[in-house]
Amino acid sequence: MMYRAIVIACLWLVSACGSGGGGNGGAGSSPTNVLTVTVGGSEICTNVNSPCTQVTICQPGTSTCQTISDMLVDTGSTGVRIFGSVLSIPLQQEVESPGQPIGECQFFADGSALWGSVQLADVVLAGEPAVTVPIHVIAATFAGQTSTQNPCNNPVETDPQEAEFNGILGIGLLTHDCGTSCEINDNNNRYFSCTASTCGSIAAPLSTQVQNPVWLLPSDNNGVILTLPNVPSAGAPSLSGSVILGIGTASNNSPSPNISTFTTNQDGSLTTVYNGTTFPESIIDTGSNGYFFPDSTLPVCPIPQQDFYCPPAAINLSATLFSVNGRQAPVPFQVANAASLLRTGNAVFSNLGGPSPSSSPTFDWGLPFFLGRVVFVAIEGQSSTLGTGPLYAF
Numbered sequence: 001m002m003y004r005a006i007v008i009a010c011l012w013l014v015s016a017c018g019s020g021g022g023g024n025g026g027a028g029s030s031p032t033n034v035l036t037v038t039v040g041g042s043e044i045c046t047n048v049n050s051p052c053t054q055v056t057i058c059q060p061g062t063s064t065c066q067t068i069s070d071m072l073v074d075t076g077s078t079g080v081r082i083f084g085s086v087l088s089i090p091l092q093q094e095v096e097s098p099g100q101p102i103g104e105c106q107f108f109a110d111g112s113a114l115w116g117s118v119q120l121a122d123v124v125l126a127g128e129p130a131v132t133v134p135i136h137v138i139a140a141t142f143a144g145q146t147s148t149q150n151p152c153n154n155p156v157e158t159d160p161q162e163a164e165f166n167g168i169l170g171i172g173l174l175t176h177d178c179g180t181s182c183e184i185n186d187n188n189n190r191y192f193s194c195t196a197s198t199c200g201s202i203a204a205p206l207s208t209q210v211q212n213p214v215w216l217l218p219s220d221n222n223g224v225i226l227t228l229p230n231v232p233s234a235g236a237p238s239l240s241g242s243v244i245l246g247i248g249t250a251s252n253n254s255p256s257p258n259i260s261t262f263t264t265n266q267d268g269s270l271t272t273v274y275n276g277t278t279f280p281e282s283i284i285d286t287g288s289n290g291y292f293f294p295d296s297t298l299p300v301c302p303i304p305q306q307d308f309y310c311p312p313a314a315i316n317l318s319a320t321l322f323s324v325n326g327r328q329a330p331v332p333f334q335v336a337n338a339a340s341l342l343r344t345g346n347a348v349f350s351n352l353g354g355p356s357p358s359s360s361p362t363f364d365w366g367l368p369f370f371l372g373r374v375v376f377v378a379i380e381g382q383s384s385t386l387g388t389g390p391l392y393a394f
Contacts, residue, residue, distance in 0.1 A: 031126065031252070032127035032128060033126055033127070033128060033220045033244060033249075033250055033252070033253065034126055034242050034243070034244050034245070034252070035053045035054075035073075035125060035126050035242065035243040036053060036054075036240065036241075036242060037051045037052065037053050037073055037226075037228065037240065037241045037242060037243055038051070038052055038053075038238065038239070038240050038241075039051050039052070039228075039238060039239050039240075039241075039348045039367075040236070040237055040238030040239065040346075040348055041237070041238040041347070042069075043070070044069070044070035044160055044161065044164065044165060044166055045070045045072065045164060045165055046164050046347075047164040047289060048289055048342070048346075048347050048348070048349060048352065049290065049347075049348060049349060049352060049366070049367040049368065050072060050164065050165070050289060050367075051072070051073040051241070051286050051367060052069070052071055052072055052165065053071050053169060053243065054067055054068060054069045054070075054071060055067070055068055055071050055080060055123060055124070055125065055167070055169055056068070056124035056125075057080075057082065057087065057089065057091075057122070057123060057124075057135070058089070058121065058122035058123075058124065058130060059090070059091060059092075059121070059122070060091075060092060060120055060121065060122050060132050061122070061132075062122075064089055065089070065122075065124070066088055066089050068082055068086060068087070068166050069166060070160070070165055070166040070167075071165065071166060071167045071168065071169045072167070072168045072169065073171065073226075073243060073286050073287075074168050074169065074170045074171070074172065074285070074287030075171060075172045075173075075224075075226065075284065075285055075286045075287065075377050076170075076172055076283050076284075076285030076286070076287045076288060077106070077108075077168060077170035077172055077177065077287060078171075078174045078175070078176060078177040078210065078211065078212045079133075079134075079135065079136060079168075079170045079176075079177045079210035079211055079212060079213075080121070080123055080133070080136070080167065080169060080170065080213060081106065081114060081136040081138055081167050081168040081170070081210070082135065082136070082137060082138065082166065082167035083137075083138045083139075083159075083160045083163070083166055083167060084116060084117075084137045084138060084139040084142075085139075085160065086160060086166045086167070091119040091120060091121050091135075091137065092119060092120040093117060093118075093119050094117075094118040094119060094208050096193040096202055098193075100193040100194055100195050101117055101143065102117065102118045102191060102192065102193060102194075102202070102204065102208060103115065103116060103118065103143055103145075103151065103191070103192045103193075103194050103199055104116065104117075104118050104136050104190060104191055104192070104210065105151055105152035105156075105189065105190055105192070106136060106177070106190075106210075107152070107154070109356075109357060109360065109362075109364070110357070111357070112154075112155075112156075112157060113152040113154040113155070113156045113157070114136065114138045114156055114157055115138070115139070115142060115145060115150045115151065115152050115156040116136055116137045116138040116140075116142050117136075117137050117143075118134050118135070118136060118191075118208060118209075118210060119135060119137050120132065120133075120134055120135075121134075123135065123213040125213060125214070125217075125245060128220060128245060129217065129218055131213050131216040131217055132216075133211050133213050133216055134207075134208055134209060134210050134211060135210060136210050138157065138167070140156050140158045142194075143192075143194035143196075143199055144194075144196060145197070145199070151192050151199045151201070168287070170210075171213075171214050171224050171243065171377065172212065172268060172285075172377065173264060173268035173378070173379060173380055173389060173390035173391075173392075174212065174267075174268055174379070174380055175211060175212050175215045175380055175381065176209045176210070176211050176212075177209060177210045177211070178190050178191070178204065178209055179206070179209070180206075182203065182204045182209060183204060183206055183209075184203060185203060186202050186203040187201050188201055188203070189201050190204075191203075191204035191208075191209070212379065214245060214379065215382060217245065219246065220245040220246030220249050220250065220253070221245075221246065221379075221382060222246060222247050222249070222378060222379055222382035222383060222384040222389065223246070223247040223376060223377050223378040223379050223382065223384060223386075223389060224243050224245055224246075224247075224376075224377050225243070225244040225253055225376050225377070226241070226242075226243060226286060226370050226373075226374070226375045226377065227241050227242045227244065227374050227375075228241035228367075228370050228371050228372070229241060229371065229372065230350060230371045231346075231350050231371060233314065233336065233350070234341070234344055234346065235341055235344055235347070235348055235349040236346055236347070236348045237345070237346050237347055237348070238347055238348065239348050247376055247384040247385065247386060248386070249384075254385065255376060255385060255393060259376070259386070259393045259394065260327060260329060260393060260394065261323070261325070261327065261386050261387055261391050261392070261393040262321060262323035262325075262327055262329075262391060262392045262393065262394075263323045263325040263327075263387070263390070264323065264324065264391060264392065265324055266380070266390070267281070268283065268380075268390050269282060269283060270282045270283070270284070270321055270322065270323055270324075271321070271322040272293075272319050272321055272322070272365075273319060273322065274293055274295075274317075274319035274320075275295065277294075279361070279362050279363040282321070282362060282363040282364070282365065283362070283364055284365045284369060284375070284377075285365065285367075286366070286367050286370055288364045288365075288366030288367065289352065289366055289367055290308060290338075290349075290353050290354050290366045290367070290368060291333055291335065291352070291353035291363075291365060291366055291368055292353070292354050292355065292356040292363075292366060293353070293355070293356055293361075293362070293363040294355055294356055294358075294361045295309075295355070298311055298315070298335065298355075299311060299312075300354070301337075301338050301339050301354075302339070305342060307354045307355075308338030308339075308352060308353065308354035309337075309338060309354055309355070310337045310338055310339050310340075311335060311337055312337065313336075313337070314334055314335070314337070314351060315334065315335050316333075316334050317332070317333055317334065317335060318330050318331065318333070319331055319333070319363065323391070331365075331369075333351070333353075333368065333369070334351040335351055335352075335353035336349075336351040336352070338352055338353075338354070348371070349368065350368045350371045350372070351368060352366075352368060353368075373394050374394065375392065375393070375394045376391075376392065376393035376394065377392060378390065378391045
């Protein structure tokens with residue numbers, strides 16, 4: 001799951017990576033299997049360390065399409081999610097067998113949630129063929145609900161400007177956002193059937209669940225590669241990188257022979273050991289804008305940066321990653337004073353860190369982990385030259 005700490009800061013962002021609502025048209029001039037990713041410089045994706053791209057959505061089987069900019073690239077979640085307020089083309093509502101519309105609650109580790117309908121769309125990534133897939137259309141008022149009264153039993157996001165994205169491109173390790181547990185359990189509190197303003201939890205067949213569009217591609221369907229440059233210790237105002245679709249399927253996505261693979265458990269988690277504490281549900285997640293982990297020796301920043309650590313000087317730290325296939329590797333990282341970093345006006349930082357939620361302490365390797373690395377994300381059940389996913393490699 002994504003952990004999206006909100007930074008309340010005045011950021012001076014330069015250039016622009018697209019308009020807030022998106023426009024009609026194709027997926028741009030990138031190579032067939034490459035999505036351009038930008039951090040900083042957006043009108044919507046203004047949260048620090050938020051990598052964004054664009055995705056084209058079409059009515060299934062037609063050329064009626066809309067390209068949506070400012071889509072948060074999230075390796076910690078699964079599926080396409082778009083605010084209905086920026087979607088200008090009608091899509092087909094997914095329904096339960098009696099004909100009632102299906103809605104979904106998507107929860108995140110920072111306590112935020114998204115509510116909306118599940119609809120069928122053709123999704124186009126870069127220059128790849130369109131794939132028909134259920135997506136999550138975010139709307140707090142779907143099925144007569146509100147931002148505070150809804151099946152999520154949680155306040156839900158209502159506005160792209162406040163959420164700081166137009167949508168989410170979830171291209172993590174899993175094919176479906178809930179999988180078997182929601183397929184066999186009608187009390188999952190994730191998928192709902194709605195009649196008028198009454199919604200009840202239902203078992204959702206895999207075919208109607210929100211899914212990772214990458215695994216449905218005719219080729220380049222076994223995973224993605226994230227390539228993002230490093231930044232100086234004081235950060236950078238913006239950067240540009242890539243999501244490359246496929247692993248070992250084209251000349252631009254072949255892994256080097258000395259790359260290390262880290263197989264995860266079925267939920268897409270690894271184990272991290274930090275300061276003698278074991279965190280068995282660790283994630284590697286572009287949707288998290290920092291390293292998030294518990295450490296009582298690191299001072300937390302005062303309000304409004306209380307989601308981050310503020311040590312007096314930058315501290316060099318290390319943790320060890322363990323995979324289920326027995327591989328382990330120490331990973332050095334740095335945490336600097338977040339308040340000082342944010343005062344620079346930069347939007348990209350390699351040393352931003354904060355405490356994980358006290359209710360579920362874990363180790364979240366967020367976007368800083370990806371800076372200066374080439375990270376492979378291999379999808380569950382899909383074979384590649386790295387092996388069969390789910391696994392990470394770097």
